[in-house]
Amino acid sequence: MFKKITGNARACMIVEPLFIIPHSLFITYASVYMLALGVTETQIGFIASLGLIVQIFTSLISGFLTDRLGRRKALLIFDLISWPLAVLIWAVSQNIWFFIFAIIFNGFQKIPHTAWTCLLVEDTEPNKRSIVFTILQFIGVVGGLFAPLGGLLVSHFTLIPAVRIMYVMAFIGMLTMIISRHYMTHETEIGIMKRQESAQLSLKSTFSEYGTILKKITKNNGLLLIFAVYILFNFQLIMQNTYLFVYLVEALSVPESTISLFPAISSVCMLILLIFVIPRFKQEFNYYYMMVGFSLSICANLILILTNGKSMLTLIVSAILSAAGMLLANPYLETAIANAIEDENRANMFSILQVFLLLFISPAGIIGGLAYRMDPRIPFIVMICALMINIGILLYLTKPFSQKKRLLKA
Numbered sequence: 190m191f192k193k194i195t196g197n198a199r200a201c202m203i204v205e206p207l208f209i210i211p212h213s214l215f216i217t218y219a220s221v222y223m224l225a226l227g228v229t230e231t232q233i234g235f236i237a238s239l240g241l242i243v244q245i246f247t248s249l250i251s252g253f254l255t256d257r258l259g260r261r262k263a264l265l266i267f268d269l270i271s272w273p274l275a276v277l278i279w280a281v282s283q284n285i286w287f288f289i290f291a292i293i294f295n296g297f298q299k300i301p302h303t304a305w306t307c308l309l310v311e312d313t314e315p316n317k318r319s320i321v322f323t324i325l326q327f328i329g330v331v332g333g334l335f336a337p338l339g340g341l342l343v344s345h346f347t348l349i350p351a352v353r354i355m356y357v358m359a360f361i362g363m364l365t366m367i368i369s370r371h372y373m374t375h376e377t378e379i380g381i382m383k384r385q386e387s388a389q390l391s392l393k394s395t396f397s398e399y400g401t402i403l404k405k406i407t408k409n410n411g412l413l414l415i416f417a418v419y420i421l422f423n424f425q426l427i428m429q430n431t432y433l434f435v436y437l438v439e440a441l442s443v444p445e446s447t448i449s450l451f452p453a454i455s456s457v458c459m460l461i462l463l464i465f466v467i468p469r470f471k472q473e474f475n476y477y478y479m480m481v482g483f484s485l486s487i488c489a490n491l492i493l494i495l496t497n498g499k500s501m502l503t504l505i506v507s508a509i510l511s512a513a514g515m516l517l518a519n520p521y522l523e524t525a526i527a528n529a530i531e532d533e534n535r536a537n538m539f540s541i542l543q544v545f546l547l548l549f550i551s552p553a554g555i556i557g558g559l560a561y562r563m564d565p566r567i568p569f570i571v572m573i574c575a576l577m578i579n580i581g582i583l584l585y586l587t588k589p590f591s592q593k594k595r596l597l598k599a
Contacts, residue, residue: 200373207366209332211359234558241551243296251303252540256383264304271298280356311377333456340449425572427553440565441498455512482517
């Protein structure tokens with residue numbers, strides 16, 4: 190599949206492992222690291238929500254900056270702020286204030302995310318975009334295979350020194366990726382056009398343009414419904430990323446050095462699916478694949494709720510089901526969103542959608558923290574409810590199939 194991709198998309202994917210591999214090391218231990226430094230479960234939720242609130246602001250201006258600076262320049266500047274700088278602060282963190290400052294800088298990631306998405310898809314043919322997102326998923330999967338290295342570091346150095354080492358490794362890898370990618374890519378044709386058009390535009394006039402684009406979004410019923418699925422999916426994903434490993438360590442008594450095995454197990458499962466199953470899938474059944482993925486994720490969360498943690502086998506089964514569910518749902522959902530957005534207004538429309546996404550999911554950390562304090566299983570129950578609603582929306586869109594096609598053209 191990689192041979193079919195050229196230009197900016199190919200360049201972005203070549204250097205992506207420099208981000209994915211170190212990220213897969215520290216993300217497993219991020220919440221547990223905060224607990225070890227005296228941050229409470231509720232404060233962890235507050236920090237997660239604070240980061241999302243900052244992302245609301247940066248999403249609001251991301252379209253303007255991406256058009257004004259150009260895709261490559263916006264990506265270079267704000268990627269440096271939101272990742273290498275943030276992970277360097279995490280590496281030397283001593284208390285909650287370090288994490289607050291780091292999450293504020295990391296919250297600028299929505300600007301480079303908008304620029305990166307434009308760079309990735311604008312010069313890529315629409316029928317090849319699902320291939321791009323599938324390959325990115327593949328890279329993420331392979332990166333997850335390196336997660337056990339984090340467990341080895343923890344078992345050798347203990348938790349806090351090991352995680353600090355992981356963050357330093359991430360700083361070096363991410364810095365190398367950002368600089369290399371900048372010199373390997375070129376500005377897209379739409380990017381050049383939008384930069385010229387926006388040279389004389391102020392931020393105020395851009396916000397006025399947002400009003401026009403917002404009207405287009407509200408009239409696109411298909412986009413609104415698939416975006417609702419996107420919102421609920423990301424809402425439950427925030428809860429999972431924030432509390433899964435805390436739940437494994439605290440509620441199910443899984444050793445800290447062992448939890449890094451679960452991302453690796455997930456990656457192996459996803460790798461098998463990517464090689465032997467996904468290539469057989471057909472584009473016209475994307476919504477059905479998403480429903481299967483959501484169903485598998487529901488089963489994975491049910492296992493976590495019902496198990497007492499004494500059997501590692503049940504936790505491994507849960508990890509496998511969760512991995513399969515993510516693989517089936519995420520790339521097709523990302524593709525559905527990308528194809529529903531028109532190229533001419535991609536940066537601003539994507540910016541607006543990201544703002545609404547973050548407005549809805551920003552309470553996820555706080556809600557998850559309060560729920561976790563009441564009962565560690567409640568966040569996973571909330572996640573199940575969100576996924577069940579998603580299945581309901583997709584059933585509405587796919588029954589009958591012809592009705593869905595008419596709706597997406599509306």
